[in-house]
């Protein structure tokens with residue numbers, strides 16, 4: 001019997017075979033939620049010029065420094081600036097310019113007095129309270145300096161990044177597209193939800209579970225209705241799907257059974273073997289077809305399929321997306337109560353983790369999908385650890401956290 005393969009080695013095998021998808025220039029809104037594939041340097045600073053933060057009067061500070069309610073200062077109002085194209089203006093000492101929020105401050109202006117501290121005069125203004133030096137002036141470049149990297153390659157472009165790119169004048173950005181991931185579940189017992197079950201049949205959970213997980217990981221999921229345990233039907237379904245796939249994921253048909261269709265159809269092309277992992281022992285991977293499309297074959301037990309997806313497929317999708325980190329950072333939590341684990345296999349224990357305390361939930365059976373849905377974390381117990389007691393620190397993979 002061959003030694004089981006370590007989780008890290010299988011992941012490395014998969015990642016080494018993948019390259020990030022090639023880049024495309026996209027309009028800003030079309031790039032939402034994609035990964036930037038360039039360092040975007042600000043062609044202009046933010047603000048682009050010194051401008052007013054208030055509706056009020058642009059003044060020279062020294063002219064109004066002594067203004068008091070009982071000794072207001074009077075200044076002639078020589079111009080009015082709204083936000084928008086403006087000619088350059090020098091503010092002569094002893095004068096004021098009416099100015100609106102966002103309008104460029106005139107040369108020589110070193111404070112803006114808000115309307116509320118004045119009589120709002122149009123010809124002459126009466127100022128009853130002094131600003132501080134520089135008050136209410138937003139300085140050029142104080143937010144973003146010209147030439148600064150505003151979005152670095154690998155950043156996910158959320159609404160705030162899209163807004164920032166627009167603010168510095170970018171209408172397009174280089175991104176990587178979402179990987180197209182074909183999900184095929186196999187098994188003659190599988191029926192699509194919504195229909196009727198005959199004896200011995202079950203609803204196909206995995207293709208929905210995995211397609212949803214693909215979307216959550218940033219890919220485009222193409223869910224194929226379950227394929228029966230006939231290798232020819234499976235091979236035909238796979239051939240049909242390859243043209244639109246950057247990655248194929250299958251579930252089921254890879255262990256030791258007499259009808260292990262995926263293994264039978266692909267064993268000439270893919271590696272199949274056992275991992276030192278539980279759940280998720282049987283796995284397979286390889287490049288298939290003329291386009292050498294990566295195919296990751298996951299075990300059929302639903303919990304095994306999901307755990308394997310989190311451990312191998314999420315990093316694969318992130319590599320295609322050009323996202324980092326590729327692997328989800330683990331957190332540390334305290335174990336709520338003791339547990340034992342079989343030697344030689346890395347256990348992924350379903351758990352509920354809150355306030356840094358991880359409580360195992362449900363049994364360890366790989367068919368317990370109900371329990372999986374109540375978990376929000378997986379406790380990762382290394383192969384060499386066979387028992388843990390309450391309070392022990394454990395590594396935890398959080399299932400609902402973005403990274």
Ligand SMILES: Nc1nc2c(c(=O)[nH]1)N[C@H]1C(S)=C(S)[C@@H](COP(=O)(O)OP(=O)(O)OC[C@H]3O[C@@H](n4cnc5c(N)ncnc54)[C@H](O)[C@@H]3O)O[C@H]1N2
Pocket residue numbers: 185186187189190202203204205206207251252253254255256257260279280281282298299300301302304366
């Ligand atoms: N003799 C051995 N038998 C098994 C071994 C082994 O080492 N020796 N490994 C066990 C482990 S561990 C796992 S995990 C499973 C994996 O088997 P397969 O990948 O071949 O999966 P199937 O046999 O097709 O299905 C297993 C189980 O999961 C149910 N299933 C499959 N697909 C779906 C789906 N889309 N939705 C819901 N449920 C699904 C299927 O009905 C089976 O009950 O093998 C063990 N056996």
Ligand code: MOO
Pocket residue numbers: 277278279280281282299301304366
């Ligand atoms: O290792 Mo299987 O993947 O647990 O049930």
